Amino acid sequence: MLELIPNQLGFPLLSLMIFVPLAGAVILLAVRDARAARWIALLFSIAEIGLSVPLLANFDGSIAHMQFGESLPWIKDWHINYRIGVDGISVLFVGLTALLTTISIMVSWTAIQDRVREFMIAVLFLEAGMIGVFVALDLFLFYIFWEAMLIPMYLLIGVWGGPNRLYAAIKFFLYTLVGSVLMLVAILAVYFSAGGTFDVLALMNHPFGHTFQMWAFAAFFAAFAVKVPMFPFHTWLPDAHVEAPTAGSIILAGILIKMGAYGFLRFSLPFFPSAAISWTPAIMTLSVVAIIYGAYMAFAQTDFKKLIAYSSVSHMGFVTLGIFALNSQGVEGGLLQMINHGVSTGALFLAVGVIYERTHTRMIADYGGIAAKVPVYAAYLLIITLSSIGLPGTNGFVGEFTILLGAFQYKAVYAVIASLGIILGAGYMLWLYQRVAFGTVTNPHNEHLQDMNLREIAAALPLLVLVFGVGLYPNAAFQVMHASTENLIKHVQAKAALAPVAAQAANALLGQ
Amino acid sequence: MLKYILIPLLPFFGFLIAGLFGKYLKERAATVAVGGVLGAFVFAVSAFIDVANGTIIDENFYSWILIGNLSVNVGFQIDQLTAVMLMVVTFLSTLIHIYSIGYMHGDKGFSRFFAYLELFTFFMLVLVMGNNFLVMFVGWEGVGLCSYLLIGFWYEKKSAADAGVKAFVTNRVGDFGFVLGMMLIFTTFGTLDFTDVFAQATPQLAAQNIDLLGIEVGIVTLICLLLFVGATGKSAQIPLYVWLPDAMEGPTPVSALIHAATMVTAGVFMVARCAPLFSLSHTAMNVVAVTGAVTALFAATIGLVQNDIKRVIAYSTISQLGYMFLGLGVGAFSAGIFHLTTHAFFKGLLFLASGSVIHALSGEQDMRKMGSLRRKIKITYAVFLIGSLALAGIFPFAGFFSKDEILWSVYNAGSLGRSLWMVGLTGAFMTAFYSFRLIYLTFFGKSRMDHDVEHHVHESPPVMTVPLMILAFFSITIGFIGMPLIPHANLFANFLAPVFPHVQHGGTDHGLEIGLMIFSVLVAATGIVMAYVWYVRDTRIPDKLAEKFSGVYTLLLNKYRVDELYNYLFVDGLVHKLAGVLHRIGDVKIVDGAVNGVARLIGQASERGRKMQTGFVQEYAFIMGLGLVVLIGMYYVVK
């Protein structure tokens, strides 16, 4: 049984992490000057990184319990509490959120010229929401953060996006909202079924009936699968990415879509283990389909950002594949791959943003031969491409390999098919790189392309460090996860074993 | 301990310096790079001596991946096999680095070139030194990356960039097998460390079967076949050899180092490393041997008619790699590695010498535009001749010893061995023929050069010819470390004996062995004479034959159209066309169609509903009143 270990630091670290960006947003309301707005936003986002240092430094990876816990009664009549805490599953995402938000602000420095203050407010508000999602341990609180996060993202796409931004923003919003509403229904059902509690830790130990689990799992699945996005709920992602400004894309790819997979780990699996096990073959199949299908889609794209968006679909297929393999290699690989994907896809979108700011085109055909003009940029893009391909020595390899190993132990055929995705991945990414960087310059606009400036290099550098750092010493990340994932896997297996008869009956119904 | 770690690390530092500060170093980057590999060579020699004195090094540095029961360390091992590979890799790498100073002089990517070359050396050393499958795989993929970068070095040429991608993706297909093989190894043995895996490789294990789509397959057989898929990719065997000829788009030193001497032999090395596993599975061994033999012959036939000087040598590389696998496949592991070693020297030499020819001819690679060069570039001619004699397997050049050791082992490997021996011998005949066809076309006959080119023909500078002469020296002498017949004279095999499981392969009939040797030398000599007659004495014969057998000729010239077939099936069909169709129909029509359809349905419904909202408060009030009346009326009616 997981416990909430109260925060020992003497100051409410996690609350500060939620409220510091909010405070930044409030202060920005009073600022008129665009320049000042940028600096203030940057300062607050760096402060957030500063806060994540004691978080990561004091985190105890040897225990599975929730740490840095805070609990305050909020709405007593409905037993709603302000309960937050982190464990090995969520703690790294808090850090990643802080880092990617700062990078997003840096890449928007000159790219955003219109309504700068409002833009920065939206980004900081978004950051608070994302941190809240990762630390909330009360379902009601979680749902509030989950929905609150939608709004700034919607605005980022809808206000600062590309020409077709309204379509993309509304599509994004509706897609995620439909999923969320189903989840809300399930949250209420869980609340009443468990005798009136939203406490996540208590709910993990509540024995739900199998039929109830099947329905509730499906409803949660709707929300999380859209967010991941799993095939066939993925079509909002390419549109949203294409239209979103660079900062929006980085956050969307880096953090937002991780929340689906995070939701599976935090809620779906521990709440409804026997349903999860019944659903597993279907989800594994969908994951494999996503891997192959996403890769194929990437081949057909002519738009730089769309290609990366579809590669995200493929990579997130690996994540769900690993998570639902439900063994330690799979789950930890899945978690690591979430971080990897945040880093490498974030870096890819950064690369697109850098070049888009200069050329104002996302069409791959408009590039070609730029390696000779912008060598630093070409080297940066190459490293990120390799990370995305999963070359050993970079972060991508460790994640993919461990996931495949996990899937192989669950059922070899999934790993075999998923491995084909790696071949395809190398194909479309290198083909992309070739079309962008190699050859001769065909587009006269690219003749006088400026290479990356110091600000851009500074924004990219932490990501590069992570690419190689995680690639060479992934244990640093794995150590944090071990206790929590082991506990999760044991918990799921033990709890699922309680209702084997019901599970069999349900499996018979599903025809498995 | 430090000196062993420095073997790979020195080139890596060289890479960092040349890569990061290349802009400032300019051509001084070469000094840094040569320093890096030379240092690695010195330490490699020292390691070799240690191993020869009986020290086997196997050291873990740190835990790389530790999840549940999966524990992978970053660790190196230097045993006899690795020591041999270290020598080959560092020595050739050093020579080729030096050669490149002259060859790449004046190129605008000079420092970039050396950075890549250093990175390659680093990864190659990691590959041969890794003490578990995953570290080996790091090197394995890393050399693939460098190969990609170096093939596409002149990236402004589309064909070069294409060839790079082709090489990488084809290798990835092979890696698919390697990765699956590793997973199966992990699930079977619970570890990826060489020592632990091989310790558990017992005949009892070999008897275990697993179910593969309804067919019972020996688990060891399956592991070996999967690993071998990886080897076919890296070592350019059928069916994954297609990338290697295209890889000649890269600068010639790259072809020499990566695509002849070292990287392409990684597959051979890997199979040899896994000898304890392979020797447990007859099926797998036979697959290796047959693939090797077929590739050896197949590539040789293509080599017969190619006109590009580097392509001829490229096909001969594929063919010679086939011989190595043929040797491994019949259990003659040390013979295979021996051929790998000699081949590294004479093939490196051939490539570098062809580079010298190309350099002399201002970049011309087509042999139809060469001829009569032997008096103009004498050193190049001499070393080229030595290399070709070694390749053809003429006594006492290096290739003779290694190739005959393989053929002799094959001959003694049962009935399958006899037929494979025939294949191998035919291949040897062709090898002699095409390598001397190359010599005669390039160095003999009348000059067919363009006037401008002919005017500029010059011998290469010493920085290029000295490495050539060193390699030529070894191409003559290196074979003697593997002397056959005399007891205990085969130093090479004795040195490697502790690494390989004992497999009975050499026959003891010395008379027969000598007879076969003479026979194969005669076969090779026939090939040389035939090439002389066709390409020097009566140059009309080849044209006439080409006309007469135009079908076969075109097929060979077009490399059996395998590239076209692969292109059609996989690149166009399976990838681009299917991707296009899936995107248009799958994503746009079905998935997005459903989403947009729902949205449209809701939109249409609300379009109707919207008409009721007239915006007139009075109408709303009227309807409200009406509703009130109805409700009250209903109340009374119901009551």
Added chain:
Amino acid sequence: MIPLSWYVLLSAALFTIGVVGVLTRRNVFIILMSIELMLNAANINLVAFSHYLQNLTGQIFVIFVITVAAAEAAVALALIILLARNRGTVYVDEFNIMKG
């Protein structure tokens, strides 16, 4: 003595006139006056019943209603004047920007 029913009838008639006025007239002023008519119809009812039941509460309530009605009229007139200034009209069917 006038019977109670007469007062009720009068009040009902006034109220109906008010309702019809609100629903059919286009001029905001007339609608406003119609609303006043409806309020006063209610007031008549209150006074009549107050007298009939001999209870003063109803009449006190009427005072309240008149006060509120006066306040309401003041606010409404101010709004109407603003509307008229902005839109240049006092006819309700021309205030249709809310139309979907």
